[in-house]
Amino acid sequence: xxxxxxxxxxxxxxxxxxxxxxxxxxxxxxxxxxxxxxxxxxxxxxxxxxxxxxxxxxxxxxxxxxxxxxxxxxxxxxxxxxxxxxxxxxxxxxxxxxxxxxxxxxxxxxxxxxxxxxxxxxxxxxxxxxxxxxxxxxxxxxxxxxxxxxxxxxxxxxxxxxxxxxxxxxxxxxxxxxxxxxxxxxxxxxxxxxxxx
Numbered sequence: 213x214x215x216x217x218x219x220x221x222x223x224x225x226x227x228x229x230x231x232x233x234x235x236x237x238x239x240x241x242x243x244x245x246x247x248x249x250x251x252x253x254x255x256x257x258x259x260x261x262x263x264x265x266x267x268x269x270x271x272x273x274x275x276x277x278x279x280x281x282x283x284x285x286x287x288x289x290x291x292x293x294x295x296x297x298x299x300x301x302x303x304x305x306x307x308x309x310x311x312x313x314x315x316x317x318x319x320x321x322x323x324x325x326x327x328x329x330x331x332x333x334x335x336x337x338x339x340x341x342x343x344x345x346x347x348x349x350x351x352x353x354x355x356x357x358x359x360x361x362x363x364x365x366x367x368x369x370x371x372x373x374x375x376x377x378x379x380x381x382x383x384x385x386x387x388x389x390x391x392x393x394x395x396x397x398x399x400x401x402x403x404x405x406x407x408x409x
Contacts, residue, residue: 222390
């Protein structure tokens with residue numbers, strides 16, 4: 213299934229994260245992202261299998277633009293059985309599987325005749341805070357490759373609502389700091405880790 217995602221993405225400090233989580237009054241849920249990579253892969257593409265509540269979902273995101281802290285991306289996704297998800301994690305994903313599972317024209321997105329290999333995981337504790345005007349704000353504590361960081365994400369079809377949320381957070385003392393995608397941070401960190409000889 214293909215959708216267009218519009219998402220506010222902000223970096224948080226641990227203090228800001230804890231304050232907003234306390235405001236949410238809800239308990240976090242753990243999800244694990246298994247990221248896939250191929251040589252020469254552009255950072256505007258992200259391919260992952262996500263495990264949440266013993267359910268698996270394959271997602272390909274193709275970034276369209278990123279402006280004023282709002283990322284727009286085409287998103288293709290499909291639910292997977294645990295057996296298929298684990299096979300993809302172990303053996304990789306080829307272009308035939310992407311076409312079959314996601315209905316993606318792999319030539320159009322520049323990944324034909326390649327196999328994407330799983331290169332690691334990022335685990336998120338996600339807490340959802342619902343604002344007074346009905347936006348679901350996701351507060352994420354992320355663990356990956358020996359590091360931990362924090363961010364706020366919020367999806368909406370209405371960009372004006374996302375800008376209003378940003379203004380409201382700023383009035384509450386949250387410093388507005390742009391955040392890049394989790395996958396981009398993961399791959400930057402991965403590139404900086406010396407490989408064993």
